[in-house]
Amino acid sequence: MARFTLPRDIYHGKDALEALKSFTGKRAMVCTGGGSMKRFGFLDKVVSYLKEAGMEVELFEGIEPAPSVETVMRGAEAMMKFQPDWIVAIGGGSPIDAAKAMWIKYEYPEVTFEDMCKVFGIPTLRRKAHFCAISSTSGTATEVTAFSIITDYSKGIKYPLADFEITPDVAIVDPELAHTMPKKLVAHTGMDAMTHAIEAYVSTANCDYTDPLALHAIEMIEHDLVKSYNGDMDARDRMHNAQCLAGMAFSNALLGIVHSMAHKTGAAFADYGAHIIHGAANAMYLPKVIAFNAKDETAKKRYAYIVDRMEICDKSASDDDKVASLIAYLRKMNDELNIPHCIKNYGADSYPCENGFVPENVFLERLPEIAKNAIGDACTGSNPRQPSQEEMEKLLKCCYYDTEVDF
16 A cells, blocks of 8 residues: 655645635744845745734744754754744745654654654654645755655764655745745755656656656756756746655655765765755766666666656667666756766865865765665665665765766
8 A cells, every 4th residue: 555645735826925824723833044034024924924814923043954953952842832833834945844853842742853763653743733834945845745854963964754744734835935046056956856856756666646746847847947047037936836746756756865875975074064965966966876776677767758758869769878868968957057966076165176075085984884874764765776885885986986887
């Protein structure tokens, strides 16, 4: 038996934010990040609409990018004091992901972070509060997914929390919020969305319910991401929908080792002054993983069908040629979005450079542990080809040096 779960309500399109006026409850805790939602007036609108709905509102602000376990615990403590019956998270993936984890701890104060990390092991929520997610970026799709990513900085590891319980009750997908994204964020979140859709389509958990969502998202992203990056706001609006469709697909079909590797490399070199930003990591690793997975015949056929839908290669070409064309297309897209091709050329500012911020000797020293952690990541189980420790290390080396995957 399989399961397909989405938020009960998804409000989308211009002025979708006004749906908050119809909420019923007594107290709403609004969780947000670094200030862009406040600067552009969206946070004030959220507070105003919730008050118009008759609720008392309290803010939990300052949630950092790649939120920490400590932030989650502080937010849960604030919720325990305020006792909200609605948790409303607004911003990019980070504040929404953090609020999801806070929600678990608020409802079950005895639960530890280690308990939260047990895949599909979260107890029944909604005893105290319902959850509304309002996304301002076009990539993570956490507003419709059963996932949250929290970083344990003491270990330098990003942990995916995965359970249908943390699928929001309400998602608000208002394109006006995405108009505030800087170009770099458009690029990274857009390639995150492309990775979600492609990994969902080739996942071993794909099904008739998820395939149409993944394929349509891929076609939309192909058509609109670079345009959105270059300032076309109509394309930006469509990308906000595309990433949401990709989220609906992967939340139910799951992901693969592109995400496993991105989770385990993202904060692994934080002591050298930067993170490998999640969307950029996905963009760099996706072509390598496609080459690795395509050794599996079922995965190869699925990649070939993606190429047919994208119309980037002659339909009479061999499946191997189609896979090669998909890899070439994604690498070209990375070039157009100013994303590096490998860790070696990934600068501390996330832009391509000759010598990136991760020294070769440090990468090689940490490689076995990173590979081991990636294999153990929650996303690895649904990858179409299961890597050994040796294969994962070789694959990560290809992602560091930008060398060919021939194994």
